[in-house]
Amino acid sequence: MATYEVFLKKDGKDEYRHAGALDAANDELALVMARETYIRRAEGNRVWVVNREHLLMAGDDFISPNADKPHRHHDGAAVAARRKAAREADSSEAGNDE
Amino acid sequence: MGRTWQDMEAFEAFLDDGGIVEVDDHMPDEYRHAVFTFIEMHANSEYMGGLTERDWIPKTPGLRHKMSVLAKTQDEIGHGHLLYMVAADMGIKTRTEMIEDLMAGRSRFHNVFHYKAETWGDQVAIAFLVDAAALASQQAVFKNCSYGPYRRILKRIISEEGFHMRLGEDRMRRIAEGTQIQKDIFQGALDRWFWPALQLFGPDSKPDDKLLRWHIKSERNEVLRDKWVQKFVPMMHSYGFVVPASDLAYDEDTKKWDVGPIDWEPLKKTLAQGGPDSARRIREARDNWEATAWARRCLDGAAV
Numbered sequence: 001m002a003t004y005e006v007f008l009k010k011d012g013k014d015e016y017r018h019a020g021a022l023d024a025a026n027d028e029l030a031l032v033m034a035r036e037t038y039i040r041r042a043e044g045n046r047v048w049v050v051n052r053e054h055l056l057m058a059g060d061d062f063i064s065p066n067a068d069k070p071h072r073h074h075d076g077a078a079v080a081a082r083r084k085a086a087r088e089a090d091s092s093e094a095g096n097d098e
Numbered sequence: 099m100g101r102t103w104q105d106m107e108a109f110e111a112f113l114d115d116g117g118i119v120e121v122d123d124h125m126p127d128e129y130r131h132a133v134f135t136f137i138e139m140h141a142n143s144e145y146m147g148g149l150t151e152r153d154w155i156p157k158t159p160g161l162r163h164k165m166s167v168l169a170k171t172q173d174e175i176g177h178g179h180l181l182y183m184v185a186a187d188m189g190i191k192t193r194t195e196m197i198e199d200l201m202a203g204r205s206r207f208h209n210v211f212h213y214k215a216e217t218w219g220d221q222v223a224i225a226f227l228v229d230a231a232a233l234a235s236q237q238a239v240f241k242n243c244s245y246g247p248y249r250r251i252l253k254r255i256i257s258e259e260g261f262h263m264r265l266g267e268d269r270m271r272r273i274a275e276g277t278q279i280q281k282d283i284f285q286g287a288l289d290r291w292f293w294p295a296l297q298l299f300g301p302d303s304k305p306d307d308k309l310l311r312w313h314i315k316s317e318r319n320e321v322l323r324d325k326w327v328q329k330f331v332p333m334m335h336s337y338g339f340v341v342p343a344s345d346l347a348y349d350e351d352t353k354k355w356d357v358g359p360i361d362w363e364p365l366k367k368t369l370a371q372g373g374p375d376s377a378r379r380i381r382e383a384r385d386n387w388e389a390t391a392w393a394r395r396c397l398d399g400a401a402v
Contacts, residue, residue: 021183022179023193029397059099
């Protein structure tokens with residue numbers, strides 16, 4: 001017996017989503033089990049079934065060095081402040097015209 | 099892999115903040131065991147419920163109903179399977195160990211599966227009253243469940259239980275529009291199942307209930323039980339049936355039904371495997387498990 005993870009996708013914009021796991025004797029039976037356990041009421045049009053041994057998994061320790069990279073973001077605050085100041089200057093000029 | 103918390107206080111602060119625990123997190127042992135036991139009991143109950151449903155496949159009146167009962171049986175056994183997978187991943191018992199404990203009477207399943215379904219009317223009453231009670235409990239867990247894998251699998255289980263409940267009410271409607279004999283049979287079934295269904299919610303939650311504190315349950319037992327009473331008493335009346343509670347009273351001020359004092363002895367007996375039908379249920383489940391061993395051997399043989 002091996003444990004498999006099941007991913008389902010409906011046709012359309014949605015991505016594949018993890019549905020759950022199952023135990024099966026081999027790949028062919030895993031597909032049958034996936035259909036009979038997870039796809040009985042049109043939960044998806046496509047299915048991925050992956051032997052858990054073949055999943056590569058990483059956690060926080062592996063990912064966290066990537067979390068501290070401010071140069072990959074830009075909040076645009078200085079530009080926004082300039083635009084806001086320009087808008088305010090425009091409207092106060094408009095106010096002076098009245 | 100996974101997150102670690104310094105102590106129980108930090109873990110509980112994480113939960114109170116709406117944190118969701120994942121399978122590879124280093125959760126406190128106490129939490130792991132409490133959640134595991136809760137899921138195992140849910141899995142066992144789905145499995146035992148599926149076997150009850152299966153008993154009625156040959157006896158279900160009419161082909162259309164028979165097909166629905168087949169679908170429902172597959173749903174229940176499937177729910178058991180999904181939940182055993184989630185429970186096994188917690189690393190306390192394997193799926194086989196859980197099933198063997200169930201067959202040996204060493205682990206628990208819900209009170210309602212310790213009673214005998216005498217007639218087809220009982221099956222209808224179970225689908226109407228018990229499935230609704232189970233659904234209400236599951237929805238209350240799903241709402242705020244801090245254990246991610248359980249919460250995600252509950253979503254799917256709940257949608258299928260909704261189908262069972264609608265099926266139950268529709269069958270009751272047919273009986274309510276049927277002959278006097280049908281109505282009498284169904285009233286007898288309601289008399290047998292009203293109290294066990296109500297007791298499924300359990301006695302009032304204790305003030306220090308860990309499942310509430312750790313955001314597994316989102317609602318106290320007595321609150322869920324009362325909601326069920328307020329919904330099902332009027333519904334039974336509207337279909338022309340009698341609620342089998344001698345102290346049943348309606349409070350004009352609060353606009354609420356009160357079923358009177360609840361005797362918790364029957365629930366306690368079922369939790370100790372001493373319900374009216376516990377011995378037969380467990381024996382038949384075990385016989386069935388042993389009789390299908392050949393199929394599991396074939397599957398093992400197919401393993402590559």
